[in-house]
Amino acid sequence: MNTIQTATNNFNLSNKLGQGGFGSVYKGKLQDGEEIAVKRLSSSSGQGKEEFINEIVLISKLQHRNLVRVLGFCVEGEEKLLIYEFMVNKSLDTFLFDSTLKLELDWPKRFDIIQGIARGLLYLHRDSRLGVIHRDLKVSNILLDEKMNPKISDFGLARMFQGTEYQDNTRRVVGTLGYMSPEYAWTGVFSEKSDIYSFGVLLLEIITGEKISRFSYGEDGKTLLAYVWESWCETGGVDLLDKDVADSCQPLEVGRCVQVGMLCVQHQPVDRPNTLELMSMLTTASDLPSPKQPTFVVHTRDDESQFRDLITINEITQSVVLGR
Incomplete structure (x- = not known):
């Protein structure tokens, strides 16, 4: 969680890429210079931690050249984050x-x-x-x-x-x-x-x-x-x-x-x-x-x-x- 907070400058508004029905998306940069997109999910999914992790493990196995790649996730308390590859040309x-x-x-x-x-x-x-x-x-x-x-x-x-x-x-x-x-x-x-x-x-x-x-x-x-x-x-x-x-x-x-x-x-x-x-x-x-x-x-x-x-x-x- 600390790594993501650092990468996004604590989810600073200046790094916000967009807002969707499932939560907000922020641009981040890891210590090695890799750029990422972080989706901060809203808490309305109704899923528990274990269900969420099981679902992410499944979804992260979906790989296709016309799908955005899921790089990882983070769960801490009520906070649920998804980490994606960053798309330089946006949407x-x-x-x-x-x-x-x-x-x-x-x-x-x-x-x-x-x-x-x-x-x-x-x-x-x-x-x-x-x-x-x-x-x-x-x-x-x-x-x-x-x-x-x-x-x-x-x-x-x-x-x-x-x-x-x-x-x-x-x-x-x-x-x-x-x-x-x-x-x-x-x-x-x-x-x-x-x-x-x-x-x-x-x-x-x-x-x-x-x-x-x-x-x-x-x-x-x-x-x-x-x-x-x-x-x-x-x-x-x-x-x-x-x-x-x-x-x-x-x-x-x-x-x-x-x-x-x-x-x-x-x-x-x-x-x-x-x-x-x-x-x-x-x-x-x-x-x-x-x-x-x-x-x-x-x-x-x-x-x-x-x-x-x-x-x-x-x-x-x-x-x-x-x-x-």
Whole structure:
């Protein structure tokens, strides 16, 4: 614990990298000069020390080039810390939604990032020994290394905070509005297909350079999904790529990715691809099914007042907590 306190200058605010639904993240530097990221977990997980340690031991064995590496942990009293490798380029949203930095993400790089996230998700769902469902996949949870390769972070936290009952339903919904599938947000039922929905939103944000929670188009305030659907129906989606990098566009690839995104955000889980099918859609030229019109949830000020008691809002995560 003393080592981590020293590395982070006693969790000094100047070292704080971000705040999420599971706690705060701080940059640290060990005595040998190695930079680390320290996640200071909130105390609401309900896990005892032994359960926590068992879970971390399992999660630390998950290793993939598109997952952030867990280096270690520290438990002292109520304090629970996770130590990760430090990602020099921070998170994807740092680049994607910045008017200057986004220029570094041309279409080939965005397509690489999309495929990398899908590979990491495939590993979590199908190839890892745990079979982890992420439950909070979003741009701020995709970190970028020095070569701009994407790495999924927080991939074990939803599981840790909910115990191991993660294949059917949960008493507490953790996630971010806009990215949550309809069945998960309103009934607590989650599965591989819940992550697929989140991936679809993430994919459309990467293509358009627009943030789902801030996007509003036209007098009627179209949501990002409604806007993308209309564009896909009219032009096949080839004009949806962020205008600032449009000169790097591969129209067929962009249109195909838009269609994949639409398939991922289908209202019914059965209409969404599973992770294996998703990977195939992104890496082959196989025929794609035609998506149905997704369900569009338009958030108005009236809606916000209804949900105020249910939603905890901070800079990064909006969590809906529903009893069952």
